[in-house]
Every structure is written in structure tokens, then in C-alpha cells.
Amino acid sequence: MIKGMFSKPENAKMYWKEFIHQCSEIGIGSLGIVVIISVFMGAVSTVQTAYQLVSPFIPLSVIAQVVRDTVILEFAPTLVCIVLAGVVGSKIASELGNMRVSEQIDALEIMGINTKTYLVLPKIIAALVVIPMLVIIAGVVGIWGGRLAGSMTGILSVSIFDQGLLEAFLPYNVIFALYKAYTFAFIISSVPAYFGYYVKGGALEIGRASTKAVVISCILILFADYILAALLL
Amino acid sequence: MIEVKHIKKRFEDTIVIDDVSSVMKAGQCNLIIGTSGSGKTVLMKCIVGLIEPDSGEVLFGGESFTKMNRFERTEIRKQIGMLFQGSALFDSLTVEENVMFPLNMFTTWNYKQKMERVNEVLDRVNLKDTNKKFPSELSGGMKKRVGIARAIVLNPKYLFCDEPNSGLDPQTALVIDQLIKEITLEFNITTVVNTHDMNSVMEIGNYILYLYQGKKEWEGNNKEIIFSKNKLLNEFIFASEFLKDAKEMRMLEETGKIPNDRNIDDMIGPTNLPKGGA
Numbered sequence: 001m002i003k004g005m006f007s008k009p010e011n012a013k014m015y016w017k018e019f020i021h022q023c024s025e026i027g028i029g030s031l032g033i034v035v036i037i038s039v040f041m042g043a044v045s046t047v048q049t050a051y052q053l054v055s056p057f058i059p060l061s062v063i064a065q066v067v068r069d070t071v072i073l074e075f076a077p078t079l080v081c082i083v084l085a086g087v088v089g090s091k092i093a094s095e096l097g098n099m100r101v102s103e104q105i106d107a108l109e110i111m112g113i114n115t116k117t118y119l120v121l122p123k124i125i126a127a128l129v130v131i132p133m134l135v136i137i138a139g140v141v142g143i144w145g146g147r148l149a150g151s152m153t154g155i156l157s158v159s160i161f162d163q164g165l166l167e168a169f170l171p172y173n174v175i176f177a178l179y180k181a182y183t184f185a186f187i188i189s190s191v192p193a194y195f196g197y198y199v200k201g202g203a204l205e206i207g208r209a210s211t212k213a214v215v216i217s218c219i220l221i222l223f224a225d226y227i228l229a230a231l232l233l
Numbered sequence: 234m235i236e237v238k239h240i241k242k243r244f245e246d247t248i249v250i251d252d253v254s255s256v257m258k259a260g261q262c263n264l265i266i267g268t269s270g271s272g273k274t275v276l277m278k279c280i281v282g283l284i285e286p287d288s289g290e291v292l293f294g295g296e297s298f299t300k301m302n303r304f305e306r307t308e309i310r311k312q313i314g315m316l317f318q319g320s321a322l323f324d325s326l327t328v329e330e331n332v333m334f335p336l337n338m339f340t341t342w343n344y345k346q347k348m349e350r351v352n353e354v355l356d357r358v359n360l361k362d363t364n365k366k367f368p369s370e371l372s373g374g375m376k377k378r379v380g381i382a383r384a385i386v387l388n389p390k391y392l393f394c395d396e397p398n399s400g401l402d403p404q405t406a407l408v409i410d411q412l413i414k415e416i417t418l419e420f421n422i423t424t425v426v427n428t429h430d431m432n433s434v435m436e437i438g439n440y441i442l443y444l445y446q447g448k449k450e451w452e453g454n455n456k457e458i459i460f461s462k463n464k465l466l467n468e469f470i471f472a473s474e475f476l477k478d479a480k481e482m483r484m485l486e487e488t489g490k491i492p493n494d495r496n497i498d499d500m501i502g503p504t505n506l507p508k509g510g511a
Contacts (some may be wrong), residue, residue: 003254007303014338102319103317103318104321104323106321110283111310112306112313114303135340141409147437
């Protein structure tokens with residue numbers, strides 16, 4: 001399928017329009033859930049890290065460091081992408097599956113349009129552009145959620161949290177998170193696109209393809225997460 | 234003109250199309266008829282390249298479509314319009330946007346020119362005041378007409394209709410048949426229609442190809458079909474007593490005699506027959 005995607009667009013303007021539409025669908029459409037998840041994962045990280053660090057010899061600012069690194073290295077890219085696999089992946093698979101079953105893909109083919117290029121490529125490129133942005137937003141909002149939870153529960157003050165955030169910060173962690181984001185973005189968009197594009201049958205099969213796409217995407221994300229961590233950390 | 238030469242298609246152990254050859258002429262309605270599962274849709278999809286035949290050749294205007302690469306096929310496909318069984322309109326686009334889609338993709342016209350063409354073809358299929366409606370807001374017949382409008386918006390040389398009357402009431406089906414017939418003549422299109430609707434066969438069948446279990450069983454036109462001696466074809470066409478009576482009435486009209494010993498008083502009165510055929 002990937003090989004068949006790369007051909008000269010019939011009309012670059014229409015492809016650009018479709019790309020922008022997909023950026024909006026994937027990005028704006030998922031922003032709400034990403035923000036909500038991020039706030040709570042940051043908040044829970046702060047509370048649970050404080051619960052585990054009971055030694056008086058460990059400064060409270062360490063909590064902020066742990067929250068920062070956990071959110072940047074794991075929660076923002078992996079957890080958010082697993083959620084996106086469900087939200088975006090099922091949408092891509094069901095959209096393409098429905099188009100296949102209702103012969104809309106055949107209608108595009110008959111017009112002389114390369115449907116893999118027109119329907120699949122913009123989704124993958126849009127995911128590669130937008131999902132890393134969502135991961136960055138998730139990281140920022142997650143850390144802010146941890147900071148908010150710390151001050152609201154009285155675990156640590158805002159100034160100590162901010163001090164902890166700046167201590168022993170490794171910019172490479174952000175780069176690593178982006179490596180993960182790009183890898184996961186490709187999985188989230190391409191796997192469901194494959195299952196949706198090649199669906200056969202009716203409504204039941206669209207549902208099955210959608211579920212299968214999400215499950216396989218999640219497994220591949222976790223597998224890729226381990227491989228990337230083993231190779232790059 | 235479309236030539237189909239010795240097309241064969243098999244899905245696993247089942248032979249769906251078995252050595253079918255045919256010539257479909259320009260400016261005519263060419264019908265592929267047969268019972269459900271006889272291979273009509275597969276043959277049509279083989280002709281337009283949505284399904285690759287196992288062997289055989291399809292020629293559009295003398296050029297071998299089967300042997301063309303993807304880019305050459307794209308050029309031919311720009312000359313093809315197709316009406317699908319379920320209309321295959323894009324759900325998220327309005328009627329106007331659906332019809333405008335091929336223009337957006339393949340022309341450099343400005344918005345005004347495109348709108349003029351869209352309104353022209355929508356007017357041609359007798360659809361007015363539906364521009365801003367979504368497919369979900371349309372009736373089955375209206376969806377088919379939007380499908381036809383989208384299929385003809387680029388002035389195609391070839392029009393394919395896969396069961397254009399399925400799911401439509403007989404009156405709307407006649408309207409769609411008439412529309413296909415008029416468009417074929419008006420634009421001198423080579424039209425290929427898949428159907429098992431006998432009204433369509435009698436109304437628009439300039440050339441009829443009858444498929445039986447994937448094989449070409451009979452070919453001819455809507456005049457010859459009445460007099461055909463082919464047993465399988467007759468079983469298919471004249472499945473009901475009404476149609477048998479109608480056939481005999483038509484033969485009486487055409488030849489002045491009834492081919493059996495039935496009493497004419499037992500048959501349906503000619504005034505009850507639909508105009509143009511059984």
C-alpha cells in the first residue's frame with residue numbers, strides 16, 4: 001500500500017485541501033481529549049511520586065524532576081499516542097472502510113484518481129505533522145497539571161516545583177520523545193488506513209476492521225516504545 | 234466503442250466470468266442482463282478495470298485498456314463516468330460539491346465556470362434546489378440522478394451504470410431509464426448498463442448481452458429478444474405469467490399471430506400493457 005501511495009497528484013490544490021482537512025480532523029479533533037488526559041496524568045504523577053518519596057533526605061524538588069522526565073519520556077508520547085490510536089485510528093479505519101463498502105473508493109478510482117495517494121497519504125502526512133505537536137502540548141500540559149496538583153494538595157510549592165523542573169534537565173529527552181511521536185504517528189495512521197482501505201463486506205466488517213486496527217496499533221506502539229528505548233536511551 | 238475479448242475471471246474455485254466476448258457500440262445503450270450472481274457486476278468491473286480479469290482483453294476505442302499501465306489507464310478513465318448501484322456519493326459533501334468534485338480535480342476552471350457546469354448537469358437530470366443538500370437528505374431516485382450528474386459532468390465518452398434501477402419504484406425507474414437513454418443519444422456516449430429489470434431491457438436495450446452462470450448465453454437487441462428461442466433467456470425474461478402474456482401480445486402486434494393455441498381473451502388487454510414493451 002505504501003508503495004502505491006507515491007504518485008504525482010492529479011491536482012495539487014485538492015491534495016493540499018485534503019491534507020489541511022486531515023490536520024484539522026486529527027489535530028483539532030483530538031486536542032480536547034489530549035489536554036484532559038495530560039492534565040490528569042501530570043497531576044497523578046505528582047501525587048504518586050510524593051507518596052513514594054517519603055525520605056526526608058530527598059528534596060521535594062526531586063518530585064518535579066521525576067514528573068517532568070516521566071511525562072516527557074513516557075506519558076506524553078506513549079500514553080497519548082495509545083489514546084490517539086483509539087480516537088484517530090478507529091476514525092481512519094471506519095472512514096476508509098465505509099468508503100470502500102459504499103463504493104466511494106471505486107468511484108474515485110473510476111474518475112482516474114489514485115485513491116491511495118488521495119485518501120491515505122494526506123492522513124499519514126497530517127498525522128506525522130500534527131501528532132508530534134499534540135505530544136509537545138501533552139508534555140507541557142502534563143507538567144502544568146503536576147505543578148497544579150502539587151500546589152493544590154500542598155505537597156510542594158510552585159516555586160519548588162519550578163526549581164525542580166530546571167534541575168538536571170536533559171534536552172535530549174525531548175528529542176527522544178519526538179522520535180517516539182513520529183514513529184507512533186506513522187503507526188497510528190498507516191495501520192488503520194491499511195485495515196480500512198482493504199475491508200471487505202459490510203457494516204460488521206467495518207467494525208471488526210476498526211477494532212483490529214486499534215488493537216494492532218496499540219501493540220505496535222508498545223513494541224516500538226520498547227525498541228526505541230532500548231536503542232536510543 | 235468498447236470491445237470485450239475472451240474475458241475470464243475466477244474467484245478461488247468459482248469461475249465467475251467464462252470466456253465472454255462482446256462489442257458495445259457508441260451512441261447506444263448496451264445492456265448486460267442476467268440473474269443475480271450471473272457475473273454482470275464482475276464483468277462491468279473487469280471492463281472498467283476495478284477488477285483485473287485473469288485473461289482476455291478490453292479495448293476502449295481500439296486501444297487495449299488491459300495492457301495499459303496505470304498512467305495510461307488514468308487518461309482513459311477521465312473519459313469514463315460511472316453510476317454505482319448505491320450511487321456512491323461522497324457522504325460528507327453536498328450535492329453541488331459531489332458533482333463539482335471531478336471538475337475540481339481535473340479542470341483549471343474558475344469557480345463561476347464550475348458552478349455553471351454543475352447547475353447545467355443538475356438541470357439536465359431534473360434536479361433543482363438540491364445543491365446544498367447532503368446525500369443523506371435525498372431519496373433513492375434523487376441520489377441516482379446526482380450520481381448520473383456527477384458521471385456526466387466531464388462529458389465522458391463512456392457511461393457505465395450498475396443496476397441503476399435497484400431499490401427504485403417502477404415509476405422512478407422509468408424516469409432513470411429515460412434519462413440514461415436521452416443522455417446516451419444527446420452526447421453520443423457508449424453506455425453500458427447492468428440490469429435485471431425487464432422494463433429497462435425493453436425501453437433502452439439497443440444491444441443486450443445475456444449472461445448465464447458467467448457465460449454469454451445470448452446477444453441481440455430489444456426487438457429480437459421477444460422472438461428468441463433461447464430457453465434460458467426465455468425463462469429469465471418471461472418469468473411471470475404477466476410477462477408471458479405481454480410477450481405474446483407483443484408478438485401479436487408485431488407478426489399478427491400468437492405462437493401457441495392460447496385464447497386471446499385469456500390474455501391481458503393491450504391497453505393494460507406499459508408503452509414500449511412488457
